[in-house]
Amino acid sequence: MKTPLAEQPRIVLTGIRNAGKSSLMNALFGKDIAIVSDTPGTTTDPVTRSFEIPRLGPAAIVDTAGIDDVGELGDQRIKAALERAKSADMVIMVSPGHRPAVDAEKSLFEKLFNNGNKVPALFVATHGEEALHADKSSWLKQTGGLQVDSPAGKGIPELISAISAARPEPEPTPLEGLVREGDLIVLVTPIDLAAPKGRLILPQVETLRDALDRDCAALVVKERELYQFYNTLKTPPKLVITDSQAFSKVAADIPEDQPLTSFSILFARKKGDLDRYVDGLKALETMKPEPRILMLESCSHHRQADDIGTVKIPRLFRQMVRRDGDFTFAKQMPETEELKSYDLVIMCASCMLTRGKVMARLDEIREAGVPILNYGLFLAWANGLFPRALEPIPE
DSSP states (O other): OOOOGGGSOEEEEEOSTTSSHHHHHHHHHTSOOSOOOSSTTOOOSOEEEEEEETTTEEEEEEEOOOTTOOHHHHHHHHHHHHHHHHTOSEEEEEEETTSOOOHHHHHHHHHHHSSOOOSOEEEEEEOTTSOOOHHHHHHHHHHTOEEOBTTTTBTHHHHHHHHHHHOOOOOOOTTTTTOOTTOEEEEEOOOOTTSOTTSOOHHHHHHHHHHHHTTOEEEEEOTTTHHHHHTTOSSOOSEEEEOGGGHHHHHHHSOTTSOEEEHHHHHHHHHSOHHHHHHHGGGGGGOOSSOEEEEEOOSOOOOOTTOIIIIIHHHHHHHHTOTTOEEEEESSOOOHHHHTTOSEEEEOOOTTSOHHHHHHHHHHHHHTTOOEEEHHHHHHHHTTOTTGGGTTSOO
């Protein structure tokens, strides 16, 4: 019914309490989205809403708590706000233009504008009806930022134009660089107990849509029908893409020279950094006794009896790597010290996360010195399909 949040660029509003972040969000949408109050700390949890931006399309605007919040709860709110900014596709620093810069703002400004920050950032001074303080005037000149009066709507059209002009880099599509107009691809989509009733899962839908957008043809089959329909084709398809769990069956039913990969591998490439997952394969050869493995997922789903993350991959790991592997299952990143205690992280396709969020996770895992694998890449290796499953990918 709409573009999934995972496919919308994240634009995060950040700044101190009472900077005018919520008022700015309401002004952008032209209606009350966030609660506005003179009481510091009104915004507690991040508020996310979709907004259509010219030339950019649907984007997720995120209002966050103040980075100068106080108390134990305040520390948690600051942490959540900074995590949103760290994984954003664009950050808008919102600052009260009529007040002098405080330490928390100075630190944030330094991170966003003076430290080689890779994420596009805009500086916005609010309270445009008030006289501009010298500190904020200097920041506006340094960054080419904007001054707005949110209640009056002053400067809002210019802000939307500035966001549109900055154009956060979009994620690559699943088939980027893999197919050309007129190609035929085969999508193997098992319908098992874990498949949602009446629909396909997100990676399958996005890949099919991408094929159509690229003027390709797609044959969609279950793994049981693949052999029959594949052998009716007069010309071999450009690519066969399968659910990773069906790797073995699919490989047995097609010629050895038929290019083959999986949805999970395509999304490891789309959402993150495929090279890091490939490097993680080396850890399987040197796994120490009683290794600790973190199975990291990104969405909530009903786990079936033969769930891929909690059952199938741990079972294969114990059969092929170490019988004494100790598995932990999580949907959120652990704290840094806990993360360092693991010998390997195996992460799902992350189709419900933005690329920025996944890259932030990968950076944390690398800084902790822990190797990481993707579900699809592990299953390709376990089924004897490495490097075949990567050969269709040009880079």
